[in-house]
Amino acid sequence: DIQMTQSPSSLSASVGDRVTITCRASHGITSYLVWFQQTPGKAPKPLIYGASSLQSGVPSRFSGSGFGTDFTLTISSLQPEDFATYYCQQYNSYPLTFGGGTKVEIK
Amino acid sequence: QVQVVESGGGVVQPGGSLRLSCAASGFTFNNFGMHWVRQAPGKGLEWVAFIEYGGSNKYYGDSVKGRFTISRDDSKNTVFLQMNSLRGEDTAVYYCAKDPQEYSSGWYADSWGQGTLVTVSS
Numbered sequence: 001d002i003q004m005t006q007s008p009s010s011l012s013a014s015v016g017d018r019v020t021i022t023c024r025a026s027h028g029i030t031s032y033l034v035w036f037q038q039t040p041g042k043a044p045k046p047l048i049y050g051a052s053s054l055q056s057g058v059p060s061r062f063s064g065s066g067f068g069t070d071f072t073l074t075i076s077s078l079q080p081e082d083f084a085t086y087y088c089q090q091y092n093s094y095p096l097t098f099g100g101g102t103k104v105e106i107k
Numbered sequence: 108q109v110q111v112v113e114s115g116g117g118v119v120q121p122g123g124s125l126r127l128s129c130a131a132s133g134f135t136f137n138n139f140g141m142h143w144v145r146q147a148p149g150k151g152l153e154w155v156a157f158i159e160y161g162g163s164n165k166y167y168g169d170s171v172k173g174r175f176t177i178s179r180d181d182s183k184n185t186v187f188l189q190m191n192s193l194r195g196e197d198t199a200v201y202y203c204a205k206d207p208q209e210y211s212s213g214w215y216a217d218s219w220g221q222g223t224l225v226t227v228s229s
Contacts, residue, residue: 046215
């Protein structure tokens with residue numbers, strides 16, 4: 001199975017900050033990576049798929065990069081609605097696996 | 108628009124069984140695979156199972172393989188998750204979700220339902 005490791009597990013940031021979350025795969029997954037955002041009490045929603053493609057309707061302040069084993073989600077200017085938990089997930093091979101999540105909190 | 112609605116959650120004793128249903132609408136159900144993903148209280152996401160369009164191929168997470176069975180009824184636009192030999196660690200909100208890609212062998216959960224809570228407890 002492919003293990004997905006996210007870092008950090010949590011971070012504190014202010015509105016307007018640039019935020020970067022990383023995700024590392026235990027084996028190469030080319031670009032088969034998706035990032036999700038989950039706010040409390042809600043279902044997750046996909047933000048970025050194919051490591052760097054923005055899901056329809058997602059603000060352009062979100063971006064993704066990476067290939068192989070190392071990936072990054074960047075929020076260029078954090079907004080109040082962005083305080084949430086973020087997960088990466090690989091879909092290169094079964095079983096599909098998620099990272100442990102990164103909780104973005106208000107500083 | 109795309110809508111998926113889960114049902115069938117509840118409280119069940121360890122070793123028991125439960126069948127979840129997921130009714131889908133707003134898209135050509137026959138052409139898309141469907142996922143189940145779960146989230147234990149206060150924990151992260153865990154992918155559970157996927158069934159391809161047509162139902163020929165099914166995939167499972169390691170922790171549920173041999174105990175859970177995913178199936179679909181295209182005439183009713185519904186996907187099911189039969190859960191047997193339930194354990195305390197199966198306690199979670201179970202989400203049903205559509206795959207984003209037609210005729211694919213499974214990418215990720217795109218459009219999610221609101222989830223249904225399964226509690227395994229004596």
